[in-house]
Amino acid sequence: MTELSAARENVLFRTADFLLDHRRTGEPVADIPEELLPLSEQEAFFVQDTMMRAYDEIGGWKIGARSPDGTPFFAPMPAQWMGANGTLFRGPMHRxxxxxxxxxxQLKSDLPKRSEPYTxxxxxxxxGSCHSAIEVIESALLEPLSAPRESMMADMQMxxxxxxxxxxxxxxxxxxxKEGVHLMVDGSVRVENVASNPGGTDFLRLLTYLANEGSHRTGGLRAExxxxxxxxxxxxxxxxxxxxxxxxxxAGSVSLQFAAQPF
Known part of the structure; x- marks a missing residue:
């Protein structure tokens, strides 16, 4: 991995501030201004990690891959964005x-950064435990799935x-x-799939990558x-x-609720 120049870091600090402002106000933009656009996946990850500093504690990491043998990619998850089963999500950030x-x-013990790879x-x-989960998808971008990949990735990977x-x-x-999943909104089934994770079902491949290759960003994984x-x-x-x-x-069930009004 190449080291970013001080000039590029200064640009990307401004990119992070731009995305944070639009997330906090709930006022989306079509894309990041051209002069602030990340030019690579590495720069997008730098923006993620800079944005994370605004939210204090890292509650964990989201990791995935485009295929079962594809190179994984990951982003931090702020602890303050996490909720218990059934949590009500509200506020301008939930647009x-x-x-x-x-x-x-959920981890039960630390996996600190080290030179010898973890097995x-x-x-x-x-x-420590395995759970069904729901990730909430949000963005500072008006249509994040249509935005350039580096923009979407920079914005906390949605x-x-x-x-x-x-x-x-x-x-x-x-x-x-062979595991099946059903996603329902207001009691109506919206999606039914079987073994449909693009990154495959070898979860240990993803976690081991995060513990080893990912440690240059995570600094090591922590219990809980x-x-x-x-x-x-x-x-x-x-x-x-x-x-x-x-x-x-x-693999059990999980739920959440969105508020009728932002506040």
């Missing part, structure tokens, strides 16, 4: 009401919130390649942090006041 069904893990077994031993369901008993016994592993349903757009629930065949 899009996008949701994705995911499988998430899959070591990462597995650090996992992250806007996270809710986990109860711990899944015996999660390692689930045949994830959450790791969510990619969407099984793509983005579903809900509405103000909507009740969203996700049910996996064997």
């Amino acid at each position: 899009l009401h996008g949701v994705e069904a995911e499988i998430a893990f 899959r077994d070591e990462v597995l031993s650090a996992i 992250h806007g919130g996270f809710v986990a369901g109860p711990a899944i008993p015996n999660w390692q016994d689930i045949d994830w390649q 942090q959450w790791i969510t592993t990619g969407s099984w349903t793509g983005v579903t757009w809900a509405t103000p006041s909507a009740q969203v629930s996700v049910e996996f065949d064997h």
Whole structure:
């Protein structure tokens, strides 16, 4: 990875401030101004990490991949954007009401940054529990799925919130390649899929990458942090006041509510 120049870092600090302002006010923009655009994925990640400083504690990380053997990519999740099962999400930052069904893990022990790579077994031993989860999709961008990839990635990779369901008993016994998921909005099924995560169902591949190659950004993973592993349903757009629930065949359920009004 090449080191960014001081001049580029100064530009990207302004990019982060621009995105933070538009997120906080709930006033979206079509795209980042040309003079502030990240020029690479590395620069987009720098913007993510800069934005994260405005939200204090990192509650965890979202990681995914475009294919089961593709190089993973990840973004931080602010702890203050996380809620308990059934949480009501409200405020100007919740404009899009996008949701994705995911499988998430909570760590029970640290995986500090080190020179020797962690093995899959070591990462597995650090996992405390596995959960069904909903990621809330939000953005400073008017239509983030249509925006340039570097813009979408810079804007916290569209992250806007996270809710986990109860711990899944015996999660390692689930045949994830046959696991089905149902996402419902106000009781109506909007998405039904089977083993549909683009990054595949080898979750340990993603977590091990985060613990090893990802440590240059994370500085190491911490006990009680959450790791969510990619969407099984793509983005579903809900509405103000909507009740969203996700049910996996064997991996439990989780829900959240959006407020009817921003405040």
